[in-house]
Amino acid sequence: MLVLGLAGFSTSLMLFELTSDLLLLYTARALAGVSAAAITPVALATVGDWSPDDGWRARRFAWIGAATMIGFMVGPLLGGTFRPELEASST
Numbered sequence: 304m305l306v307l308g309l310a311g312f313s314t315s316l317m318l319f320e321l322t323s324d325l326l327l328l329y330t331a332r333a334l335a336g337v338s339a340a341a342i343t344p345v346a347l348a349t350v351g352d353w354s355p356d357d358g359w360r361a362r363r364f365a366w367i368g369a370a371t372m373i374g375f376m377v378g379p380l381l382g383g384t385f386r387p388e389l390e391a392s393s394t
Contacts, residue, residue, distance in 0.1 A: 305341075319335070347367065
């Protein structure tokens with residue numbers, strides 16, 4: 304399930320980048336949401352199942368939360384930084 308979620312998420316992001324049709328943009332974002340909903344619970348359950356003790360599990364859950372927040376903040380920053388360069392090189 305994790306691999307299917309990652310494949311669907313990757314596909315949705317590529318579709319989101321390559322399309323200019325509004326309906327396909329909405330479809331790509333919907334696929335990204337469904338795929339993310341397939342990835343997150345499986346990843347958290349895997350960490351919970353493989354944890355040797357409660358302290359280890361709590362630290363790993365904190366790392367997952369921190370990585371999510373860093374991605375939420377840094378992703379748009381990087382996208383906005385590199386997008387003008389990509390548009391300039393494609394013309």
